[in-house]
Amino acid sequence: MSGPAGVPLTDAFPRAEGDLAEYRLSADEVAAFHASGFLFPRPLLTPAQVTELRARLGSIGERLIELRDRLYEVESAWLERPNEVVLHFLGAWLVDDWFHDLIFHPGVTVPLAQLLGTDRLRFWHDQTFWKPAHHPGVVPWHQDYSYWTRTEPANHITMFISLDDMDASNGGLQYVPESHRWGLLPRLSFGGAADQALEHLTPEQRAQFEPKQVELHAGQAAIHHSHLIHGSLGNPSDRPRRAIVLNFMGPETRCADDSEPLLRGTPAIARGALVDGAYHPIVWRSKPRG
Numbered sequence: 001m002s003g004p005a006g007v008p009l010t011d012a013f014p015r016a017e018g019d020l021a022e023y024r025l026s027a028d029e030v031a032a033f034h035a036s037g038f039l040f041p042r043p044l045l046t047p048a049q050v051t052e053l054r055a056r057l058g059s060i061g062e063r064l065i066e067l068r069d070r071l072y073e074v075e076s077a078w079l080e081r082p083n084e085v086v087l088h089f090l091g092a093w094l095v096d097d098w099f100h101d102l103i104f105h106p107g108v109t110v111p112l113a114q115l116l117g118t119d120r121l122r123f124w125h126d127q128t129f130w131k132p133a134h135h136p137g138v139v140p141w142h143q144d145y146s147y148w149t150r151t152e153p154a155n156h157i158t159m160f161i162s163l164d165d166m167d168a169s170n171g172g173l174q175y176v177p178e179s180h181r182w183g184l185l186p187r188l189s190f191g192g193a194a195d196q197a198l199e200h201l202t203p204e205q206r207a208q209f210e211p212k213q214v215e216l217h218a219g220q221a222a223i224h225h226s227h228l229i230h231g232s233l234g235n236p237s238d239r240p241r242r243a244i245v246l247n248f249m250g251p252e253t254r255c256a257d258d259s260e261p262l263l264r265g266t267p268a269i270a271r272g273a274l275v276d277g278a279y280h281p282i283v284w285r286s287k288p289r290g
Helices: 027-036 047-062 064-070 076-080 097-102 106-116 196-200 203-207
Strands: 038-043 087-090 120-131 139-142 156-162 173-175 220-225 230-232 241-249 282-285
Touching (some): 027 038, 047 064, 106 120
Antiparallel strands (some): 087 120, 156 241
16 A cells, blocks of 8 residues: 555445445434443454454554554553553554555445534544463553644544454453543553553543453454543453454544644644645545535
């Protein structure tokens, strides 16, 4: 790949064409999301697609240091302590056609635009998480938007796509129900302690802090609010836990801090200007252009 494109590059996934009713959420599902801050499981990938994405992720992993300058970020704590910290990097969509095209999958874009209440959906950035078997690395409790405050307003949403069967036994994702209503926590260290967020909660919030285990089969997805507290523990099992995380935002999101580019390697955007361009394409619209 030479760079991002505003349209799919392959026929790997369905296109947002024709009747998209199969991808839309029911009124009950929408209500459940807004009440709890999350929704799962959602069917998304076929077994063949999962197999191919695993292989492509393996190829990226083998060349991660070589590809580092083409990615947005490779988690610095992992580079320093790979046997302790989960492998986490941003920008796989920049270096692989299938990861690129996944952001346009209507099974991703249609329900997320529906939950944001928008007729257009803009891509923010992707992430990849890889917990090998018998790896102690955790993902500390956090809220996604605490890392995204350089964009506003806060109208963001995330889809977590599991490439392996995921549950408590292999360090699966956990959500704290209704925590999307608790206000914004400080930005926390990814390479830090799992429970560092707890010191920022009120006594009432700590009393309500009861994580729910997310269980997904390979190819299924979970959706969560940008302010929902979530995290995961280490993987003591004999199997890996790999996931692709896709983050999106409303079409009118603007830059709130122009001290540096929003993502490494992307063009600078002036404070107050629309976050758009090749790196932040509109991936779905309710009506065709024109």
